[in-house]
Amino acid sequence: MLSKAVKQRLRGILNELARIKGVRHSFYLTKGMRDGLALIEKEYPSIGPLRVRNDGVKACLRREYIACIIKDRSFRSPPHSTVLLVNDDGEVIGRELLPGDKIRTGPTSKAIMLGKDFVVFYGKGSSKGAQFVLPAVPFKEVENFDGTRRVVSSSPSTAGDHFLRRKAKIADDPKLASILIGFDLREP
Numbered sequence: 001m002l003s004k005a006v007k008q009r010l011r012g013i014l015n016e017l018a019r020i021k022g023v024r025h026s027f028y029l030t031k032g033m034r035d036g037l038a039l040i041e042k043e044y045p046s047i048g049p050l051r052v053r054n055d056g057v058k059a060c061l062r063r064e065y066i067a068c069i070i071k072d073r074s075f076r077s078p079p080h081s082t083v084l085l086v087n088d089d090g091e092v093i094g095r096e097l098l099p100g101d102k103i104r105t106g107p108t109s110k111a112i113m114l115g116k117d118f119v120v121f122y123g124k125g126s127s128k129g130a131q132f133v134l135p136a137v138p139f140k141e142v143e144n145f146d147g148t149r150r151v152v153s154s155s156p157s158t159a160g161d162h163f164l165r166r167k168a169k170i171a172d173d174p175k176l177a178s179i180l181i182g183f184d185l186r187e188p
Helices: 004-019 031-042 055-061 158-167
Strands: 023-028 051-053 065-071 084-086 092-096 110-113 118-122 131-133 148-154 177-185
Touching: 004 023, 004 065, 004 177, 031 055, 031 158, 055 148, 055 177, 158 177
Parallel strands: 051 131
Antiparallel strands: 023 065, 065 177, 084 092, 084 131, 092 118, 110 118, 148 177
């Protein structure tokens, strides 16, 4: 059973999330949502010959609480790339570009754009075992809330996004996307 102080903090965090520009819905994941999402994300589909590893969602699932926001395009950009292309050695050989990002190459590497917002570096090392990795991303609005610790955020897969919206009884709208924010709380 949660103490009154913890319940109050959790309400405060959800209220703070709801006030962020671009957030349309905010809620906490239930145990059923967490369990269902864990199953979905465990079997993340490959993209052609490349595997996808959603480290961010796995990190969120290891936290005591998980808030979910459903956001529109006016929501702020993340603080760093949310999609990386990583080789067997753990070296980043490609990444999502955020607004204002500059592509930096050196004398031994060049870059190829994939679409308008993803760059792949070549000549920078082996592409053997390349896979897409969705890393955990900081979430300042919850990090700044008193008593929170180990705050991480990530986007679930498309299947995970649909699952969460269905469970939360939120209509599916392709113009919206979900973000998970996992965190622990220190006792007051």
